[in-house]
Amino acid sequence: MMGYTFISGATGGIGKAFSFECAKRGYSLFLTGRSEQKLIALKEQLQKVKDVDVQICACDLEKEQSIIDMIDFIDLKSLKFDRIINVAGVDTQKPFLEYDKEKVLMQIKVNSEATLSLTHALLKRREKEVEIITVSSMSGQTPMPYFAIYSATKAMLTNFFTALHYELKKEGVKVTTVIPGGVYTRPDIVEQIKGQGLWGKLSAKTPEYIAQKSLKKVRKNKVKFIPGFFNKFLNALMRIAPKKIVLNFIARRWKKERKDAF
Secondary structure (H helix, E strand, O other): OOOEEEEOOOOOHHHHHHHHHHHHOOOEEEEEEOOHHHHHHHHHHHHHHOOOOEEEEEOOOOOHHHHHHHHHHHHHOOOOEEEEEEOOOOOOEOOHHHOOHHHHHHHHHHHHHHHHHHHHHHHOOEEEEEEEEEEOOHHHHOOOOOOHHHHHHHHHHHHHHHHHHHHHOOOOEEEEEEOOOOEOOOHHHHHHHHHOOHHHHHHOEOHHHHHHHHHHHHHOOOOEEOOOHHHHHHHHHHHHOOHHHHHHHHHHHHOOOOEOOO
């Protein structure tokens, strides 16, 4: 019996793209997100594409008890996993002093703590071989003034899953961290990409592109995957450019941007 593919943030743009791509490949799915209603609708859509087993469980990754309840649900059904796809995240963007304590902790809990906690729990419930895909961000490749918490949490994911790749490479576990630039998902993000002009257009990819390429990269056990030549170029440029120049540029670019959690 094949295991399940776990996808967090399944009802968002990237998570939904992964869900459809995995369904097309005939994978059994375990989908989670905050809204049970959206999960039910997604399950119905997926089963019209292909007759696959789709398990759903609403979970608020900000709340520890909600995660515990989901793991209990998994154990009740005796599910095992051969693929873990970590997509869920919070992308609040504003100056640090404009946060309240709850919003600071929420972004850290969802982006970092919950992702590691779930990965640990699911690896304890894995099949003999398993693939792990974690969606990080180009924002984590350098500190980002006015996007500091998001940037820091994504850097943490990149560093952690890169290390995990080498820890588990001889244990039948493949680990790939995906580091995209802009992705055409929510309307506000699409508008933000348009506002960046040519820079945004060259950097951005569709969710479907991210999902299709990522599934191919993890099959080859690639450590990191940066989608698109332009993003690879930017990553290389950030490595060699003086950090002061990079950070001053980012600060000027993002100083006036405000975006709260969805």
